[in-house]
Amino acid sequence: MLLRRMLIMLGAVAVVVLALATYKGLQVQQFSAPQPPISVSAVRSVEVPWQSRLPAIGSLKAFQGVDLTVEASGTVEDVLFLSGEKVKQGQPLIQMDSDVESASLATAEAELALAQVEFQRGRSLVIRQSISKSEFDRLSSELQAATGKVAQLRALLAKKRIAAPFSGTIGIRQVDVGDFLSSGTTIATLQDLNTLFVDFFLPEQSAPLLAVGQKVRVSVAAFPGEYFEGDIAALNPKVEETTRNLQVRAVLPNPDGKLLPGMFANLEVLLPGDQERVVVPESAITYTLYGNSVYVISEWKDAEGQPSKNEDGKPRLVVERRFVETGERRDGQVVVLKGLQANEQVVTSGQLKLDNGSHVAIVPDQTMNKTDNQARLQ
Template sequence: MKKKIFFTIIGLIALVGVIGGIKALQIGQMVAQGKNFSPPPETVTTARAAAASWESLIPSVGSLEAVQGVMVTAELTGKVTRIAFAPGKKVKAGDLLVTQDTSSEEARLRAAEAAMALAKINFDRARGLLAQQAISKSEFDNADAQLKSAVAEADGIRTLIEKKTIRAPFSGRLGMRLVNLGQLLKEGTPIVTLQALDPIFVNFLLPQQEIARVRRGLTVRVKTDALPGETLEGRITAINPEVDSATRNIRIQATLDNPDERLRPGMFANVAVVMPDPKPVIVIPETAVLFAPYSDSVFIVEEQKSETDGKPALVLRQQFVRLGEKQGDFAAVVSGLEDGQTVVSTGVFKLRNGQSVVVDNTLSPEFKTAPKPENN
């Protein structure tokens, strides 16, 4: 019985040894296959880095401002007797807007004009008598002073009447009416806003390092959400002589034509100053760039001999680059890439350095400098 158990144990040990040997052989074969295994090449789309000449732009943000804009207010206290304008309408310089009650001033003016007429008669009489030496020079001077005083009194009353007859100081478009007929206006009471909208200013800021590049007369391009898809052009007309000590920015002002008055003061605008000399750049699709916090990179497609069969094959080489401006689907490469090199144009996030690839551009997207995607 003991011998039977002994031989059974020996048989089990032998069986386990045989199974272990078989598994060890299988694992060894799998390791050997893994060492010799090479993944199939990845299918990629490519684009060629091309030299181009791009216009240089200095971007900024700004706001629109009327060339002339004012809140028309009352200069003197008085009751409104006439409102001669309609809200939102265009007016010309000198057009009547509001008339205040001037009855008391008109009565005083009549008295002042009568006094002026009497002073003029006395002055003329005194001048004749002085020529005849019938009066003294002091009496003539007194008549002259009385005439001038009467004229000044009448002119002062006329000025009060003019100040209560409120007119448009310049041509422009009126805003909302802020007064009512019969309302008692005090000095400084707002009546209506008046804005000259054509042309219109756009004010924006640029960092101090751009001062040497910017000058009056340069073209600016303006885009605003109020006019989607449209780009307006203007000219730089003023540059502030001082730099803001807090932000180190300089204030720039450009003038735009606004014949349809679609641009209004207070609007936000994206501004780009166009430099006069185009800049040579190396251009690649922006989708070819693998963006990373430490540095951006691209995958260059190069031809190398295969290590297994010695035949030429396409292999990726990761190249770090420094990017510049962007236009549409393209990005400018400042350094790290040369004209004519081929880079992977899409799907770069799934690639690695040294990976073998095959090129298939049948499904490659069309890259444009001014893309207009359809609204699907």
């Protein structure tokens, strides 16, 4: 009886030990089995001609622009322009009441005619010594005074008729017939839109790279995706002390009149000379406080230096985290100055799941495919 119980107990212990051993074996087998590869997207770095550019922001200004004002006070008699129309240089715009000035001018011209007659008579008399030299001088002075008064009144009369100082597009009128205008009142704005200036600032470190005649490329929010080209026209001869920036002015043709003064402009100064640069998508760069890095994909090799393959016969791929020095970024691309060679395969998505030496599998980038499809539809 006792022997039977011992045998049952030993059998139960053997079953438990066997179960534990089987469970442990399964665990070891599970952890020792190769991990599935991490799916990532990748592209190859390329070496392309890269033109360096200096980005900046600025404002558009008219080549010639002025707010038209009146110099002499008076009442508006006639408005000779329509709001928004194009006007020529010298074209009359506003006629003010000038009856008083015209009457004064007529009186002054009559006095001038009398002074001229008396001056001519005095000249003949002084030759014959019929009048004194001082009397002749008085007649000459009266003639000069009358001449000056006529010129003064003619100038005042001319100020009653306001003309365009240059050709351009006139804005919305600010006055109406019958308005009394005091000196300095604005009647409208006049802008020459055929050519525009774009004023912008660049850091003082950029001064050696700038020169008059360099090309600039401008874009504005009103016309997304469209670029306007111009040339640097002037460099300010001093650096702003408060910002340490240098003011630059470029001239921009505007034959279609699309651009307007006051618009906010994004622009790039095109530096001369193209250089061969290694370029990758911006999504391939991982930015951290310790530096910028990329994950470079390569074939895993065994101890003998032979490439290893997966069960499906394809090369086993692993990643290497490599720190790089980056340069300019533009249109979704970034220049890699150091740490990467051309034609190396880099990860563009899935970096958060990776570590140095991780086993990966390359899959198509769905984001890029979606973007390409949208581009085709547009």
